[in-house]
Amino acid sequence: xxxxxxxxxxxxxxxTPVPPGWLLALARGDSSGGRPDPIExxxxxxxxxxxDRDGTALAALYDRHAAAVFAVCLRMLDRxxxxxxxxxxxxxxxxxxxxxxxSRGSVQTYLTLLGRSRAADRLRSSGxxxxxxxxxxxxxxxxxxxxxxxxxxxxxRTAGKELRRHVTLALSQLDAGQRQAIELSFYGAMSHSxxxxxxxxPLGTVKTRIRQGLIHLRDSLxxxxxxxxxx
Amino acid sequence: MTCDERRxxxxxxxxxxxxxxxxxxxxxxxxxxxxxxxxHLVEASSVLGHLPLALAPVEPPPRxxxxxxxxxxxxxxRSSVTMxxxxxxxxxxxxxxxxxxxxxxxxxxxxxxxxxxxxxRALDAELTAQQRTIDELRGExxxxxxxxxxxxxxxxxxxxxxSGGPQAEAWGRLLRDERSRVWQLYTFDLQPLGPxxxxxxxxxxxxxxxxxxxxxxxxxxxxxxxxxxxxxxLEGIVVAAVTDEPAGGSPQPTxxxxxVARL
Numbered sequence: 001x002x003x004x005x006x007x008x009x010x011x012x013x014x015x016t017p018v019p020p021g022w023l024l025a026l027a028r029g030d031s032s033g034g035r036p037d038p039i040e041x042x043x044x045x046x047x048x049x050x051x052d053r054d055g056t057a058l059a060a061l062y063d064r065h066a067a068a069v070f071a072v073c074l075r076m077l078d079r080x081x082x083x084x085x086x087x088x089x090x091x092x093x094x095x096x097x098x099x100x101x102x103s104r105g106s107v108q109t110y111l112t113l114l115g116r117s118r119a120a121d122r123l124r125s126s127g128x129x130x131x132x133x134x135x136x137x138x139x140x141x142x143x144x145x146x147x148x149x150x151x152x153x154x155x156x157r158t159a160g161k162e163l164r165r166h167v168t169l170a171l172s173q174l175d176a177g178q179r180q181a182i183e184l185s186f187y188g189a190m191s192h193s194x195x196x197x198x199x200x201x202p203l204g205t206v207k208t209r210i211r212q213g214l215i216h217l218r219d220s221l222x223x224x225x226x227x228x229x230x231x
Numbered sequence: 232m233t234c235d236e237r238r239x240x241x242x243x244x245x246x247x248x249x250x251x252x253x254x255x256x257x258x259x260x261x262x263x264x265x266x267x268x269x270x271h272l273v274e275a276s277s278v279l280g281h282l283p284l285a286l287a288p289v290e291p292p293p294r295x296x297x298x299x300x301x302x303x304x305x306x307x308x309r310s311s312v313t314m315x316x317x318x319x320x321x322x323x324x325x326x327x328x329x330x331x332x333x334x335x336x337x338x339x340x341x342x343x344x345x346x347x348x349x350x351x352r353a354l355d356a357e358l359t360a361q362q363r364t365i366d367e368l369r370g371e372x373x374x375x376x377x378x379x380x381x382x383x384x385x386x387x388x389x390x391x392x393x394s395g396g397p398q399a400e401a402w403g404r405l406l407r408d409e410r411s412r413v414w415q416l417y418t419f420d421l422q423p424l425g426p427x428x429x430x431x432x433x434x435x436x437x438x439x440x441x442x443x444x445x446x447x448x449x450x451x452x453x454x455x456x457x458x459x460x461x462x463x464x465l466e467g468i469v470v471a472a473v474t475d476e477p478a479g480g481s482p483q484p485t486x487x488x489x490x491v492a493r494l
Binding site: 051053055058059062063066067068070071072074075083086087090091094098101102105106108109110112113116163164167168171182185186189191192207210211214215217218221225 | 239242243246247248250273274275276277278279280281282283284285286287288289290291292295296298299300302303304306307310359362363366369370460
């Protein structure tokens, strides 16, 4: 009976509408080498080719992710330093592609965190005042939300855009103090005590705000992907 | 402190926002090999990794890309550089001592440098191969832990997939954790496909929608494993099936049904 029912799959039926989060959840939930999401599949394939010393694969990876890495670096550093760090990140991928481990997350996560880490090293070694402290009036999260609402195509509900919007919304739901503390920690590479000093707030308040803000983001991502699976 | 409590601390750990004492305590716990906290660490890294998504991407200037491409090209050229210079007229002008020196240098290259470089290449290749093996083993470890966790679940359901096509010996098991919504598919005796084809899992709902649930490959022994997390808002799955599809998968089934189960 089942076979009879399924055999009518062919010829093809019109495309079934699929909830956007679903595709991504499938992709993220697949840690076994399956390839449900073309974006992820292509990233993995590019990394494999980079290991085989294929320079065109590195260029393709750059085209795909450089803008995300640059955005992170620009949030932390001035423009010329940010450009240098982006170059360093992709050169590192070329020199040490084996450092990327599939089990630790997506390629984009790896690249943006690598960019953030390199930028943080620069910040700490330079001893310069944190750029993010000078951007106090610049609310990147609200700006992204506003930008998305202004330019977003309501019909373009691809999995990646859906996730971006979900994360941005989740961060926008934090109170301003939580978001500021997280941003100073993440993009300012500042310790709790440095943040407390910069904001003139008690250390305990800062710690609580960062903790609660990140827990909110984690729970929100759990709801997006389904608990227990995320890349 | 319990591992559940450490889950929250792990967020601060990866944000580099713990006091030294707290960090050392977590370091020690992680070093003890606690699998749950290793999972929490991966989860926390992932949460932090999502923060940049809230930033609007900014295109770097084109010269940055050009510089990278040139650097890569130079690196590739350097690694395949010719060991001996082309013959030229300079030999005549410098006479015999120069020729002797050049020959000695050539001999040095041939006897010392070349074998060393060859050895280095072999070691590099070996290192790369070992790194791949480590990556594969790490992936298998993650999969094994995930399977053990699932088998320990009180909400586990099992379905047997039978052959639905020409591969009469093929079969599979679908483990469904109804609480976490993580489903794991194990297949056996499926023939490995060529590079242009792949196996794809499908869910069919009671209103006859065919939902693609990811692609997977099988090893030389015909064994495959695939895991998906089923969204909570997707209800009414009554059938799971596996077809063979073009590499990369299809949005709707086009290939032959290989395995099928009513759930």
